[in-house]
Amino acid sequence: MASDLIDSWDDVPTALRPVAPMTGPFPTEPFLTAWRSNQASSDVTAPIAVTATGAVPLWIDRGVVRLSGEADLTDYHSPLGGSLDDCMALVAERYSGHTFSFDSLPVEALEPLASALDTAGVVSTSRHHDATLVIDLPADPETWLASLSKKHRHELRRKRRRFVDILGDPLLERRTDPEAFAAFIAMHRSSRPGKGGFMTEGMERFFWSLITDAGAAIDLITVAGSPVAAAFGFVDADAFYLYNSAYAEDAADASPGIVLLASMIERSIDEGLQRFDFLKGDERYKYRLGAVDRPLSVIEGTFP
Helix, strand or coil: CCCCCEHHHHHHCCCCCECCCCCCCCCCCCHHHHHHCCCCCCCCCEEEEEEEEEEEEEEEEEEEECCCCCCCCCCCCEEEEEEEEEEHHHHHHHHHCCEEEEECCCHHHHHHHHHHHCCCHCCEEEEEEEEEEEECCCCCCHHHHHHCCCHHHHHHHHHHHHHHHHCCCCEEEEEECHHHHHHHHHHCCCCCCCCCCCCCCCHHHHHHHHHHHHHEEEEEEEECCEEEEEEEEECCCCCCEEEEEEEHHHHHHHHHHHHHHHHHHHHHHHHCCCCEEEEEECHHHHHCCCCCCEEEEEEHHHCC
């Protein structure tokens, strides 16, 4: 296959996989197509540099060459395939004189991309700019609980007991139906002002397209049939990726969010997953549940 810049995923070899492991749906066609259709401006240019051995989905943002998918919505970026040398040579030639900024790169994607740029004669610099928070899951839930500090383990057990005392026994289900989606949206919009304002009508359409086209699902906790907390995420053979979450404000005293997350972590362990990924955001509760940073870098420069 000749190197080329194309506008459609139809000609991207289906065998190409993200260079960086455990990056979920974010570097792949279903997610990036949903982003382009629902969140990118109507005149966005999103070419794909493709060869027989690699592909780099791009986004030309006000003259800056970026990896497709804005950083606030795309938790991981990663090129696809093996060798990226031909892809980067093509991009450098076509966008000579343009600056570039490739963000949200785990180290497994940063190193081959930097090497390919160097081979193409492009001077670049990289720096840390963000992190995702991940739990490498043990073989059983008790081992996970034992890994938490004594204080946080005690606090989690206390919150679970309090949840049952206040609301009753929780039921956790993974769902993709419109009713579960509506419950998630309603809880999100009833959140504190800053978070609630995030879920615009356009964002709602984007999230629904992630369910219908990109494999997302909702993990919903109900008590006696009433929704109490919901998580929006993705699961594959290796990991669960927590993209967003919400809970019923009138149930806040029962800590429904923490109860939901603890139940999801334990279920992920029971399902044999290797990782529970909270994605971006350094909220303290993630560390209290045992997460550690997975550093992300940005690589920048100007094509000669």
